[in-house]
Amino acid sequence: MVDYAIWAAQKALSKAEYEWKKATPLMKELKLKLQFLTFRAWIWATGTISSRTLHIPWDEAGCLCPVGDLFNYAAPGEDLNGFDNVDNLQNGYALDDLDTQHSQRLTDGAFEEDAAAYCFYAKTNYKKGEQVLLSYGTYTNLELLEYYGFLLEDNPNEKVFIPLEPDIHSSSSWPNDSLYIHQNGRPSFALMAALRVWATPPYQRKSIRHQAYSGSQLSQDNEISVMTWIAKKCHATLKAMPTSIEDDNLLLSFTDKIQEFDNLWEWGKAMPAFGGEFCNLLQATNLKRNDESFASRRAKMLIDRWKLAVHWRLIYKKVLVDCISYCTDTINSLSSFVS
Structure with missing residues (x-):
């Protein structure tokens, strides 16, 4: 996968x-x-x-804060901590300054020594009866799944990674976790900079590195080459996956019909397209073939976790499709400009 x-x-x-x-x-x-x-x-x-502890500066284990741990999560907006705030980088702001601004914006609660209390702040004017949401910080969907057991359909901090050739990493100094695709399908600032350098002949890289790292296009041919490579890599990644977007959508809709069957195995047999994946899942969790009904807590937990996994990979695939569209549009635009 x-x-x-x-x-x-x-x-x-x-x-x-x-x-x-x-x-x-x-x-x-x-x-x-x-x-x-x-x-x-x-x-x-x-x-x-x-999943319920809150950060405190004097103990890495954190603390429990009754009521304060009941707020649901709202993702912060733009990622100022990455390398995609091009204006700030080009204007010469230090990354340390950006990190300070970032930390102040990304969490809506903290222990304040002056008040000797854990304080929460709402960034929205809520009306009576509305749910109050707080940001715990920037998390990708994979991190939200690991730490909290949920994910967001529209997560502005989502990062989708695609396989990169080893010499792409060796030809640039960008951290590996900065080379990703945004949820809207656009390659990250660092990924574009790294690929622009990589797509340049090795003997020219030193002279153009500073230009690429400032976020500038090197040439129309270089930009088309980079966009073509990204689109092909996304397409190859999608093709290599055992299920398609249509398959995953069908699977998610089918999970809503589980109550129509007596047990997990009867339900699984009704899904010929996913039979292998489903059988592997049950075997990995040591469930028996004959008596696992949907009324059991374990069976419900199994299905819920599987749905989350399918949902995550579906979002992953959609980002790749959006990236292909973005790259194709960019290539067409550049090509028409050249002609």
Whole structure:
């Protein structure tokens, strides 16, 4: 599927297993019941705590804040912390200054020593009865899934990564996590700069690097070459995936009909297009073929998690499609200008 998403999941699992093993001797010393010593119990406990703790400067574990942890999430707007605020970069503002401005805007709550309290601030004039939303910070959908168990259909901080050749990384100094595609389908500032340098003959790169890093086009031919490469890479990535956007939309709509079937296996057999994926999912979770009804908590959790995974990959694919459209429009515009 998507390599960096698989890597993120494996990394999170390895980290959880390491922390569980490290904490097990202490939990045994505290004489906790056996059901609380399992890895599954540890995942539940740490997930429950980490999704509700708030940051405090004197303890990395954070703190619990009753009522304050009930606010749902609203993503902050433009990403000032990345390399896409071209105006500020070109005007010479230091990245440290941008980071300071960014941190002040991206969270709507913090512990204030003067008040000796955790304070929350609304950035919108809410009316009575409206839900109050707060920003916890900038998170991609993959991060929201890992830390909070949900994602956003329209996340302005989403980052979609595509496979890049090793020499693209070696020919530029941009951090790997800055080389991405925005949710609107536009390549990031850093990705465009890196590809403009990479698409230039090696013996010319040193002389044009400063121009590329300032966000300027090097030439129309170079720009067309970069856009063509991105579009082809997005298309190849989509083609290599086992399901299409249409498949995923159908699958999501089919999950809404689960109550029409007696159990998971009957439901799975009614989905021939996704039978292999569904069977692998059930086998990986050790569910039995005969008696897992939709009334069980475990079955519901399984379906909910699967829907989130499908939803995430659907958003990923849509961004790639939008990127292909953006690149194609740019190429057509540049080509018509040349002619």
